[in-house]
Amino acid sequence: MYTMSVSSSEERLPKTNQRPDVAAGRLAERDYAHNFLDIRPPYSSHEAAVASDRCYFCHDAPCVAACPTGIDIPLFIRQISSGMPRAAAKTILDSNILGGMCARVCPTETLCEEVCVREDAEGVPVEIGRLQRFATDALMASDEHPYKRSEPTGKHVAVVGAGPAGLACAHRLAMKGHEVTLFDARAKPGGLNEYGVAAYKTVDGFAAREIDWLLEIGGIAVNLESPLSEVGGLSSLLDRFDAVFLGIGLAGVNALRIEGNDSLGVRDAVDFIEDVRQAEDYADIPIGRNVVVIGGGMTAIDAAVQSKHLGAESVSIVYRRSTNEMSASAHEQSLAKNAGVRILTNAQPKRILDGGQGLKVEFELTENSAGGLVATGETFRIAADQVFRAIGQRLDGYPDEPLLENGKIKVEGPGRTSIESVWAGGDCATGGDDLTVTAVAEGRNAAEDIHASLTRTAVRRSDGKAAHE
Numbered sequence: 001m002y003t004m005s006v007s008s009s010e011e012r013l014p015k016t017n018q019r020p021d022v023a024a025g026r027l028a029e030r031d032y033a034h035n036f037l038d039i040r041p042p043y044s045s046h047e048a049a050v051a052s053d054r055c056y057f058c059h060d061a062p063c064v065a066a067c068p069t070g071i072d073i074p075l076f077i078r079q080i081s082s083g084m085p086r087a088a089a090k091t092i093l094d095s096n097i098l099g100g101m102c103a104r105v106c107p108t109e110t111l112c113e114e115v116c117v118r119e120d121a122e123g124v125p126v127e128i129g130r131l132q133r134f135a136t137d138a139l140m141a142s143d144e145h146p147y148k149r150s151e152p153t154g155k156h157v158a159v160v161g162a163g164p165a166g167l168a169c170a171h172r173l174a175m176k177g178h179e180v181t182l183f184d185a186r187a188k189p190g191g192l193n194e195y196g197v198a199a200y201k202t203v204d205g206f207a208a209r210e211i212d213w214l215l216e217i218g219g220i221a222v223n224l225e226s227p228l229s230e231v232g233g234l235s236s237l238l239d240r241f242d243a244v245f246l247g248i249g250l251a252g253v254n255a256l257r258i259e260g261n262d263s264l265g266v267r268d269a270v271d272f273i274e275d276v277r278q279a280e281d282y283a284d285i286p287i288g289r290n291v292v293v294i295g296g297g298m299t300a301i302d303a304a305v306q307s308k309h310l311g312a313e314s315v316s317i318v319y320r321r322s323t324n325e326m327s328a329s330a331h332e333q334s335l336a337k338n339a340g341v342r343i344l345t346n347a348q349p350k351r352i353l354d355g356g357q358g359l360k361v362e363f364e365l366t367e368n369s370a371g372g373l374v375a376t377g378e379t380f381r382i383a384a385d386q387v388f389r390a391i392g393q394r395l396d397g398y399p400d401e402p403l404l405e406n407g408k409i410k411v412e413g414p415g416r417t418s419i420e421s422v423w424a425g426g427d428c429a430t431g432g433d434d435l436t437v438t439a440v441a442e443g444r445n446a447a448e449d450i451h452a453s454l455t456r457t458a459v460r461r462s463d464g465k466a467a468h469e
Contacts, residue, residue: 019265020357021385024286026311032282035309039200039335040104040130048134052081055126056117063112063128068432069096069441073112077131089139090146092132097171098164098440100140100210101193103133104202106437107298109331140213147217150177155454158183158241160228163191164436165426166247167214168443169450174219176451181241182220185227191249192427193436195274198302199282200309234401238421243450246409246417246424247443250434252396256294256389260352265359269293269303269390276306288385291315292361294349295390296326301333303388304341315341316382320348320366321373350379352387359384395428405430415446423450 027035043051057074064073071092079088092099108114108129116125139146155178159170162184170180188194193207215222223231228248231237237244253268260266265288279285287310293300296319307315317336319326323345326333336343347363360383365376394407402417403410408430415423425442432438 018286019288019359019385021290022265022286022288025283026287027283029283031311032309036200036203036282038203040133042137043130043134048080048085048131049083051127051131052077054118055081058117062115062117066111066115067095068111068435068438069102069444071095071099071132073128076135077126077128080131080135085135085138086142086144088131088135092135093139093146095444096437096440097168097214097444098193098210098436099132100136101164101202101207102437102440103129103136104206105193105197106435107329107331110329111437140210145213145216147171147175149174149217149219152179153177153454155179155242156181156240157243157245157450157454158237159245159247160184160231160237161191161247161249161426161428162186162189162211162222162224163247163249163426164193164439165443165446166191166245167211168440169245169247169423169425169447170220170443171214171217172444172447173450174217176447178219178451178454180220182222183226183228183231184222184224185248185251187225189222189224191247192439195277196270196299197277198273198306199276199279200306201302229397233399234419234422238419242454243421243423245415245443245446245450246402246422246428247426247439248395248398248428250393250395250427252394253389254392254394256349256391258349258351260354260359261389263352263354263359263387265385266352266387266389269295269299269388270393272388273299273302273306276310282310285310287312289313290358290382290384291386291388292382292384293317293388293390294361295319295392296321296328296345297390297392298328298332300388300390301328301336301341303390304336305339307386307388308339308341312386315339316344317341318344318347318349318361318363318382320346322346322368347380348373348375353381359387361387393427398428414449415442416449421453 055077061074076088076091112128113125119125157173157178157180159166159182162182170182173180189211190207291307291312293304300317304315304317346366350362350364353360360381362381365378366373409424411424411429415425423446425446426439427434
């Protein structure tokens with residue numbers, strides 16, 4: 001087990017850091033309850049049976065190829081159709097140990113469901129994500145835990161970062177019989193799943209419950225509030241452990257280098273999302289009447305939609321490129337529009353003006369040219385009480401011991417770095433999309449490679465050869 005400490009949103013955002021029109025408790029209690037309902041309610045048994053019957057159970061299923069973790073989707077759906085949801089869950093979890101969370105937050109509309117044959121034939125895919133949730137929820141609700149540890153190997157691995165990549169890596173290593181010590185800088189494990197996903201996408205503390213379930217396998221010690229810098233750094237871990245996996249995520253936020261960036265009421269969207277996720281009562285979260293979100297990814301969407309759900313009257317997302325170039329999917333964009341969020345494109349922030357009572361964000365129109373994105377010189381302004389920056393995250397505060405490439409840890413194959421006995425995966429590593437499901441796949445694959453490396457080392461040692469060749 002692990003211990004944790006939690007800071008309230010009021011402690012993280014003091015009253016002195018709020019503009020006059022930024023206030024908590026804008027809505028009635030019933031409105032908060034309604035606005036933060038589960039965005040994709042779980043299937044009933046009957047609904048799951050009907051949905052699973054729509055699957056063609058393709059032999060060469062395109063949905064499997066589209067899944068970063070390679071789940072055997074036709075098999076698990078057939079198992080649901082046959083009345084065996086817990087067997088279906090085992091099929092899912094064998095490939096993706098965080099299958100329950102991924103069923104809630106994975107952009108299935110651009111992955112497995114986008115290539116579903118039913119999508120091509122009828123325009124409506126099999127709802128693979130909801131079926132996956134039905135199966136994994138059924139297993140977690142039971143007393144059954146399908147995984148047991150292998151015989152101890154005598155090896156001990158450090159996993160730095162308790163996000164999706166680190167958790168997947170730790171579980172697979174523990175299952176292989178290795179001892180694992182999991183370090184994380186935060187007060188709770190989970191990484192992005194715990195702190196960075198919109199509250200309406202994962203309700204009832206599911207992220208924490210899934211981790212508790214995962215840790216039941218045993219062999220994983222969790223050390224919280226233990227950043228890499230405070231556990232001796234990478235060199236110290238290499239002295240104490242047989243291997244190290246880095247799944248430290250992207251803790252830094254890209255800077256918005258414009259005039260007025262440090263004005264009162266301007267903050268990072270990831271901090272706002274964290275406040276909402278960690279709030280015991282949504283009525284405690286202060287929100288402005290007029291909110292502007294700068295960016296075009298899922299973080300921007302989550303911040304904007306939750307601003308509306310908290311009672312903001314006007315919310316605008318402004319992105320410097322076109323709608324088609326937004327990293328947020330069409331589905332995510334429709335969520336924002338349905339919530340009443342205005343999406344403006346081809347406009348980049350130029351400066352933020354503080355008029356005392358309120359802010360005005362000045363944008364300059366952009367257009368694509370042969371040489372790339374260019375500013376047109378035409379500007380407009382939007383009034384705001386709060387401005388959220390959602391322009392991407394970066395690796396922050398990490399020593400450049402492994403070679404860095406484009407601001408991330410350079411890896412090859414199953415997460416191997418340039419340093420022997422060090423692997424990396426998830427958002428902090430090069431390659432792959434910055435998605436929970438991709439991070440799980442990278443953590444799992446690295447664990448398999450770490451296991452192969454450690455077991456080969458054990459054989460060589462018994463033969464009297466060098467430990468590392």
